[in-house]
Structures are given as C-alpha cells and as structure tokens.
Amino acid sequence: MRAKNRLSSSFVKTAPVGKHCDGAGLWLVKREDGGAQWVLRVTVHGRRREMGLGGFPSLGLADARKLAERWRNVVAAGRDPVKEREAEERAARREDISLAMLTADAFESRKAELKGDGTAGRWLSPLTLHVLPKLGKVPVTDLDQRDIRDTLAPIWHTKADTARKALNRISIVIRHAAALGLDVDLQATEKAKALLGKSRHVPKNIPAMAWADVPAFYASLEEPTLTHLALRLLILTGVRSTPLRKIQLDQIEGDVWTVPAESMKGRKGATLDFRVPLADEARRVIDLARPHERNGFLFPNARGGVISDMTLSRHMERRGLKARPHGFRTSLRTWLAEATDAPHEVAEAMLAHLVDSGVVRAYRRTDFLEQRRSLAERWADHVTGGAGNVVALRR
Structure with missing residues (x-):
C-alpha cells in the first residue's frame, strides 16, 4: 500500500463518517453532520501535534496535500508548525495588535477578578479617558516610555490617582501582550514613571466627623x-x-x-x-x-x-x-x-x-x-x- 496519496477524489466526495488516512499524517475527518475537515498529525520535538488545515470541499484533496507538504517541511526544519502558523497570522493582522485591541483582550481575561465582572467600568475608565484617545491605534509592540510619558504628563500632578491607575493598567496590558508572544518592552511603564518624576499631588483623606x-x-x-x-x-x-x-x-x-x-x-x-x-x-x-x-x-x-x-x-x-x-x-x-x-x-x-x-x-x-x-x-x-x-x- 502506498505511504502517501492513499485517497482518491471520488472517495473523498462520498467518504463515510469517520477518519480516513491519506498517508504521512494527513487525515480526512468526516462528521455525522456531513461536513469534513483535513487534519495533519506530526511529531515535533517528541511531542504529538495536530493542526487543522481546512474544511472540505472548500479545500480539495490536491490543495490539502500541498498544504500538508508545506507544514511537513517546517517540521523537518525542527520548527513547530502550529506556532509558525500563529506567528504568520499575527503578522498578517498587525493592525489588530493595537493598544486598544490588547486592552480589550486583557480586560476580558481579568473580568472574573473584578467586582461585577467589571461592569462598572472603573478598571477601563483611566485608559478610555486618558490613554486610548491618544495611543489606542499604536501597535503595542511600538509602545515605548516616551509615548506613555507624553500621554500621562498632563494629569501626572493634577489627577495623580487616576494617572497611577492608568500606568498600572498599561503595565497589565503590556504583560498580557508579552504572554501572547508579542515583542513588547516590559519595562516601558517603569521607564515612563522615571521620566515623569515624583508626583507633587498630596492625597487628601475624606473629611470625617469626630x-x-x-x-x-x-x-x-x-x-x-x-x-x-x-x-x-x-x-x-x-x-x-x-x-x-x-x-x-x-x-x-x-x-x-x-x-x-x-x-x-x-x-x-x-x-x-x-x-x-x-x-x-x-x-x-x-x-x-x-x-x-x-x-x-x-x-x-x-x-x-x-x-x-x-x-x-x-x-x-x-x-x-x-x-x-x-x-x-x-x-x-x-x-x-x-x-x-x-x-x-x-x-x-x-x-x-x-x-x-x-x-x-x-x-x-x-x-x-x-x-x-x-x-x-x-x-x-x-x-x-x-x-x-x-x-x-x-x-
């Protein structure tokens, strides 16, 4: 039996429910609802990886084989095809790594920690009011301490508590971006704080009755x-x-x-x-x-x-x-x-x-x-x- 190209076009069109091997890790998975999916199974660094290539019939047999061969070559070069594809997708949607998008994503990840799932808006408000109008469209990978300093300088002394919260939220968003694998400066907020200097604001306690x-x-x-x-x-x-x-x-x-x-x-x-x-x-x-x-x-x-x-x-x-x-x-x-x-x-x-x-x-x-x-x-x-x-x- 051939190691590759085991399936035929006619079989693929009428394949029964189940998993059908085309060889060299390429499988056609036919579902009970009539749909089908091409899946490639490979081993990278001793670990089994499985990646979906696309659905049939939008991805035909010949194209599925070409795509599978491409990712096999990536494995042969010692790289993980799943991570490689994710990196390509991030590069293709560079406009989606703006500070505004990463802020929304970081907020979704933290909602469970916030009171009422953050519905009051207090976690986001320092950013939506003072940061995102100026820096929202900036790719988070391009964000540096000068951008942050110039944005927070107008409120650093006059609205010190709000500025402090905004700086803290920016730091959280940058760390979130780093966790997603983006090349960001994790020290940007600390450097911005050094550039801004010590706040002149003197906090006042809420007046109380004796x-x-x-x-x-x-x-x-x-x-x-x-x-x-x-x-x-x-x-x-x-x-x-x-x-x-x-x-x-x-x-x-x-x-x-x-x-x-x-x-x-x-x-x-x-x-x-x-x-x-x-x-x-x-x-x-x-x-x-x-x-x-x-x-x-x-x-x-x-x-x-x-x-x-x-x-x-x-x-x-x-x-x-x-x-x-x-x-x-x-x-x-x-x-x-x-x-x-x-x-x-x-x-x-x-x-x-x-x-x-x-x-x-x-x-x-x-x-x-x-x-x-x-x-x-x-x-x-x-x-x-x-x-x-x-x-x-x-x-």
Missing part, C-alpha cells in the same frame, strides 16, 4: 425620609455607601445583614459574603425604611434604581458640614480605638478590612461576628445618646 459629634448629627436625622434613614443605617453599621444603598430585604435575616462578596470593596480575592451584625437601633431603622421598599431594595429612587451616593453627600454639604458619609467609617474606627478595648483584628473586621495574609486567614476561619455584635450595640448606644436610648423619628 466620633463625639456623631450623636448630635444622628439626632438631627429626625425625618423618616430615605436620605435620613440611609444615613442613620450607614452610621450604625459602618459599611461603605455602595452596599448600604443597594441593601435588599432578602439579605437580612434576624439581626444579621449578609452583604454579597461582589459588593464588597477592598477584599480582592475574597469569595465569602460579609456578615454585618445589626444592633437593635439598626433593625428599628430598617423597619422604618420598609414602607419605601421597591423591587426588594430598601432605599430605591424614583427611576427604579437606588439612591445615589451624591444624595447622601449633598445632604451633609447643604448642612454646611465638611464631613462626608464615607467619613463615618473613620468616626467608628477612631471610637473603637479610643473608647473600647477591642482587639485590632476585631476592630478592623468591623469595617470589613482584611488583615494578615491569605494564609493566616485560611487558618483563622472566623469573622468575629459575636464580638462585633457586642461592639455594634455599644456603638449604637453611643450614637443614640448613651445607655441604649432610642432617638425618636418625627413622623
């Missing part, structure tokens, strides 16, 4: 409006604004509110939900908010969503206060440090801060719920004026 002043402010939230009730619950629980504004009734069971893991900021790599102990006063506020519930959300807005973070901030701004809603987390943390003997890890858990390494957390499988429940009641006592006094809401 914990001793919180009871007076809490007492002033006397109307059962969404804004007043949301601010009260924000103060009592110490959570961030986003999970508070998006709280749903089915997340509450008894005196525990379970915040979904995807709603928690600053807990990268964490897969567990976060349990928030609810003091008696917090549960009372929730009961007062129940009449406002819509679609399961405790603090809805008129457009079918939830109240915005600016709603809470503007309420405090209109009252002439420098403090902002997020600052109540600082108020609580300072109270824990100055007015209680709570251990450091328990105090940090009150604010859902991750402490210690992932290894330590893997062995210390507790969220200190009972200790935090006691502290939540004590904080509520302080906020309501002491000794568990209930601050009345005006109807």
Whole structure:
C-alpha cells in the first residue's frame, strides 16, 4: 500500500463518517453532520501535534496535500508548525495588535477578578479617558516610555490617582501582550514613571466627623425620609455607601445583614459574603425604611434604581458640614480605638478590612461576628445618646 496519496477524489466526495488516512499524517475527518475537515498529525520535538488545515470541499484533496507538504517541511526544519502558523497570522493582522485591541483582550481575561465582572467600568475608565484617545491605534509592540510619558504628563500632578491607575493598567496590558508572544518592552511603564518624576499631588483623606459629634448629627436625622434613614443605617453599621444603598430585604435575616462578596470593596480575592451584625437601633431603622421598599431594595429612587451616593453627600454639604458619609467609617474606627478595648483584628473586621495574609486567614476561619455584635450595640448606644436610648423619628 502506498505511504502517501492513499485517497482518491471520488472517495473523498462520498467518504463515510469517520477518519480516513491519506498517508504521512494527513487525515480526512468526516462528521455525522456531513461536513469534513483535513487534519495533519506530526511529531515535533517528541511531542504529538495536530493542526487543522481546512474544511472540505472548500479545500480539495490536491490543495490539502500541498498544504500538508508545506507544514511537513517546517517540521523537518525542527520548527513547530502550529506556532509558525500563529506567528504568520499575527503578522498578517498587525493592525489588530493595537493598544486598544490588547486592552480589550486583557480586560476580558481579568473580568472574573473584578467586582461585577467589571461592569462598572472603573478598571477601563483611566485608559478610555486618558490613554486610548491618544495611543489606542499604536501597535503595542511600538509602545515605548516616551509615548506613555507624553500621554500621562498632563494629569501626572493634577489627577495623580487616576494617572497611577492608568500606568498600572498599561503595565497589565503590556504583560498580557508579552504572554501572547508579542515583542513588547516590559519595562516601558517603569521607564515612563522615571521620566515623569515624583508626583507633587498630596492625597487628601475624606473629611470625617469626630466620633463625639456623631450623636448630635444622628439626632438631627429626625425625618423618616430615605436620605435620613440611609444615613442613620450607614452610621450604625459602618459599611461603605455602595452596599448600604443597594441593601435588599432578602439579605437580612434576624439581626444579621449578609452583604454579597461582589459588593464588597477592598477584599480582592475574597469569595465569602460579609456578615454585618445589626444592633437593635439598626433593625428599628430598617423597619422604618420598609414602607419605601421597591423591587426588594430598601432605599430605591424614583427611576427604579437606588439612591445615589451624591444624595447622601449633598445632604451633609447643604448642612454646611465638611464631613462626608464615607467619613463615618473613620468616626467608628477612631471610637473603637479610643473608647473600647477591642482587639485590632476585631476592630478592623468591623469595617470589613482584611488583615494578615491569605494564609493566616485560611487558618483563622472566623469573622468575629459575636464580638462585633457586642461592639455594634455599644456603638449604637453611643450614637443614640448613651445607655441604649432610642432617638425618636418625627413622623
């Protein structure tokens, strides 16, 4: 029997379902749906490789043999035909290795790591706003530190945090391109950072209210409006604004509110939900908010969503206060440090801060719920004026 060219044109046209060898590693694979595929099997560096050459009848018998011979010659030269073809395809679509395309590809690869699969757009926004309008069409293999410097220089001192995030994202995209086998400069962002110099921007902390002043402010939230009730619950629980504004009734069971893991900021790599102990006063506020519930959300807005973070901030701004809603987390943390003997890890858990390494957390499988429940009641006592006094809401 011949080692090559075993099949005939007539047989190929009427071949039954199955695999049919033409010799020297070339096979015709006939599928049950009637379609057929040419496949070449070769051995490169002791490893079996299988590559599809094309479908029949668009690729006929004669052309399939010519194509198979070409890739056999590549193998004979000691090269991997699959990698060789991939390199040729990348070269043929050079316009597709632009920074914009690689950014989109890197984002798709990282979506699972981002909160809500990155739907909020915060991972991409530093690039889409400040980098891609200028460098989006530049092939990533041509990108160098001068390009990055010139792009970020206008915001390096004025929007330092955004510029830092943009530089970090560019580095991730370049590493992604390198992993795809593209010839990129992995040090480009570090070199750009050296050219840009040290930022003159001085970060400012979010203004916070002194914990001793919180009871007076809490007492002033006397109307059962969404804004007043949301601010009260924000103060009592110490959570961030986003999970508070998006709280749903089915997340509450008894005196525990379970915040979904995807709603928690600053807990990268964490897969567990976060349990928030609810003091008696917090549960009372929730009961007062129940009449406002819509679609399961405790603090809805008129457009079918939830109240915005600016709603809470503007309420405090209109009252002439420098403090902002997020600052109540600082108020609580300072109270824990100055007015209680709570251990450091328990105090940090009150604010859902991750402490210690992932290894330590893997062995210390507790969220200190009972200790935090006691502290939540004590904080509520302080906020309501002491000794568990209930601050009345005006109807």
